[in-house]
Each structure stands twice: as structure tokens, then as C-alpha cells.
Amino acid sequence: MTIRKTLLAAALAAFAFAALPGMAGAEVTGAHVEFWETPERHFTIDQDEGVKPVLSTAELEVSCTSYSGTGSFENSTTGTLQITFHGCKSFSIFNCTTPGQTTGTIVTTELPFHVEPVEGEPGLLISPNEGHLATFACFGIKTVVEGNGVIGTITEPGWTERTEEATLLFSQTGGAQNHPTTDTSEESFDLVANRGGIKETAALSGASTLTFSEEVELIDTGEATGAHVKFWETPERHFTIDQDEGVKPVLSTAELEVSCTSYSGTGSFENSTTGTLQITFHGCKSFSIFNCTTPGQTTGTIVTTELPFHVEPVEGEPGLLISPNEGHLATFACFGIKTVVEGNGVIGTITEPGWTERTEEATLLFSQTGGAQNHPTTDTSEESFDLVANRGGIKETAALSGASTLTFSEEVELIDTGEVTP
Numbered sequence: 001m002t003i004r005k006t007l008l009a010a011a012l013a014a015f016a017f018a019a020l021p022g023m024a025g026a027e028v029t030g031a032h033v034e035f036w037e038t039p040e041r042h043f044t045i046d047q048d049e050g051v052k053p054v055l056s057t058a059e060l061e062v063s064c065t066s067y068s069g070t071g072s073f074e075n076s077t078t079g080t081l082q083i084t085f086h087g088c089k090s091f092s093i094f095n096c097t098t099p100g101q102t103t104g105t106i107v108t109t110e111l112p113f114h115v116e117p118v119e120g121e122p123g124l125l126i127s128p129n130e131g132h133l134a135t136f137a138c139f140g141i142k143t144v145v146e147g148n149g150v151i152g153t154i155t156e157p158g159w160t161e162r163t164e165e166a167t168l169l170f171s172q173t174g175g176a177q178n179h180p181t182t183d184t185s186e187e188s189f190d191l192v193a194n195r196g197g198i199k200e201t202a203a204l205s206g207a208s209t210l211t212f213s214e215e216v217e218l219i220d221t222g223e224a225t226g227a228h229v230k231f232w233e234t235p236e237r238h239f240t241i242d243q244d245e246g247v248k249p250v251l252s253t254a255e256l257e258v259s260c261t262s263y264s265g266t267g268s269f270e271n272s273t274t275g276t277l278q279i280t281f282h283g284c285k286s287f288s289i290f291n292c293t294t295p296g297q298t299t300g301t302i303v304t305t306e307l308p309f310h311v312e313p314v315e316g317e318p319g320l321l322i323s324p325n326e327g328h329l330a331t332f333a334c335f336g337i338k339t340v341v342e343g344n345g346v347i348g349t350i351t352e353p354g355w356t357e358r359t360e361e362a363t364l365l366f367s368q369t370g371g372a373q374n375h376p377t378t379d380t381s382e383e384s385f386d387l388v389a390n391r392g393g394i395k396e397t398a399a400l401s402g403a404s405t406l407t408f409s410e411e412v413e414l415i416d417t418g419e420v421t422p
Helices: none
Strands: 032-036 040-049 052-056 061-063 066-073 078-086 094-097 111-118 121-126 132-138 141-146 151-154 163-170 190-196 198-223 224-232 238-243 250-252 257-259 262-269 274-282 289-292 309-313 317-321 328-334 338-343 346-350 358-366 387-391 394-416
Touching: 032 289, 032 309, 052 257, 066 198, 066 358, 111 224, 238 274, 309 346, 346 394
Parallel strands: none
Antiparallel strands: 032 394, 040 066, 040 198, 052 061, 052 198, 066 078, 078 111, 094 132, 111 121, 121 151, 132 141, 141 190, 151 163, 163 198, 190 198, 198 224, 238 262, 238 394, 250 257, 250 394, 262 274, 274 309, 289 328, 309 317, 317 346, 328 338, 338 387, 346 358, 358 394, 387 394
């Protein structure tokens, strides 16, 4: 489940076209959680003085006197925008007009955009909407602008600079875009002008100022995922973890059983699918006799590290994958024997609510049989997840059982995307 937590993104979008990033290899996107109090994040697009927009091919040039537009963010990397160009003429003579608009006005479709690194600097990939960027006619000849995308560079600010404005520049040479690729993909992007059935490669030039609804910061992840924009007014989204009555937590291996009388914890969301949580277990004993305690805690108290989590579909239903922090989930000692719980993850199922049910609470269940987790895999990966208890150098597979109520800071809805990202 992904938590559609932040519509951050792409804090850069200006002109008119943005494509979702082409990722190598197919990957199931899984699930997410939609937050119903997500703030609207948007921006305005205004032409920079002295740099008029021009659309060119080898045989055609359309220039406009001014333009403006608006955009909004869907998440931390993507969104949509739309631009209106005014005073547009071909060869400075013939008015160019989108059907239904006033003379000389060209309006784009609603265009997807994606924030990307371009030659090591911030950039924006804008994609025609289902291959269609804009339609207009000059001197009665219809032109449809198509293609797979156009790339602009963010000339200011640079990475990690907080700002409410950004400058987006599109540049071309002889009807060919100067930046045909991003740093995250080998795919080449360009536009095509279809004039009365004659198709030519087209390119856009122009500069604009994007003014955001709040302060943003451009972040280069340094990974294949590219870049994103951090919004500084992102609301904190968190939850509490409370033990369900009658279901006490138990950590088991083939040779060890640690049960606790109660537990509680807190968690927070980093984005629409991930976050961190930490749990404190109370009244913990091995074999109901020996107190089990994390160093520095009161007797019988076990505290986990800060654990990353990821919302996932599990056997078609909502679930949660919790990962040890750099392989470490918790450390404690029972009767003087140190135990370190390690591994690559443990999977719990959300027994209620189901998909697409708005709620402020969810029930998370971990179940096991004989020290083995009942749900070792998610629906989005073939990797098997389990825990390992290292007791005095002796390692055994371990598993967790218990049920808890997660209480969110606002209404959420679990969404199963059922999609594959190419």
C-alpha cells in the first residue's frame, strides 16, 4: 500500500510536456495508501522577459508574443501542466490558432511531467498527452504536435537550494532539441509536427519562471530513480501502534519463545509507500520465566531499532513489509544470554479495512507456525523474507506473532494499483 502522501514533485514544470520516467525492467508497483487531507500543490508558469517561445521544424517556425500556464503535482516526481500561448504566428505573418480559441492563441493539452536529472543538473521531461501536445492551424493548414516528450533544463536554482521559484529553459538548434535524453534513460525524446500529413521533427525554445505554492528543494537521488522535489510544508503524517486485546506478541524460534504482556509504538510516513516505525514491548520473558531486556531499558522491556516499512499487497490483500534497520531489528538479553534479531524483513497482513475503504484505523496481524512466518513473500517480489535470532552465536530462523491497531493522523484509503511499471 502506498501512501499517497506527498504530492511533491517535480517542482519544476513549466512549459508543456512531461513524461513518466522509463524504468528498465518490469516492476509491479503494488499498493499505496491515499491520504484524504493531502494539500494541493501547484505552480504558475510565466514567460521570462526577452525570451519568446518558438516551435521550429526544418521548414516551419511558429513564434508567440507571450504565454502563461499552471501545473499541479501528483506525487514527488510527477504531475500535469497546461500552457496557453498568445500572439502566435508562422513566419511572423500567418496567425496560428487552436480550434475554439481566439485568433493567435495556442493551447496545449493537459501534459504529464516528470522531474529528471539532465547532464547532472535539474531538468524536466514533459510528455504529450497520449502522444498529443497541441493542435493549431496556420493559414488554414492544420498542424498537430505529437511525439514522446521534450526535455527542459532548470537553470536555477541548483540541487538542494530552497526556493519558491525556478527557471525552466528549452533550447534547440535547427529544429532539434538540444537535450534529447535524461540521465536515467537511454530513450531519446523529441516532438513531431504533422502539417497536413507531412511529418517533421520539431523542437521548442523558450524560458519561463515557475512559481510554486510553497518552498521546494530539488533533490538528486544519485540513483536510477533520478530526482525529486522536496516540499517544505509537507504535513507530518504519522500513526500510533497499540496492542489488540487478547493477542500478546510472541517471538519464536524452534528453541526459543519470548512473550510480552503488552506493546506500543509510533510510526511516520516518508512518502506514499514507505516510512519508519519503532515498537516498545513490555513485560517480556523467555519461557514465561526469564526477563528479556534491551540494554539501557527497564527490566522486561524490549525496544526495536527505527524500522523501515513498505506497504505491499500480500496474497491479494493489504499488507506491510517491515525491514530490520541495516539488518538489525532488536537486541535483548534473557538470563544473561544476548539475542540479536536480524534478517531481511517480516510481513504482516492488514486484516481490516480492505481495499478502497476510508478509515482512520487499521488492524495489522503477524502470524507464524513453529517459528516460521506464515507470509514470507509479497505479491510484488519473489524474494523470501524472514528473521533470524542470533543467541550467543547460535542462529535460528525466528518469527513474530501479534496483532495491533494502527491509528492514523487522518483518514486514509488503501489502494491496490494492480499495475506494472515498465
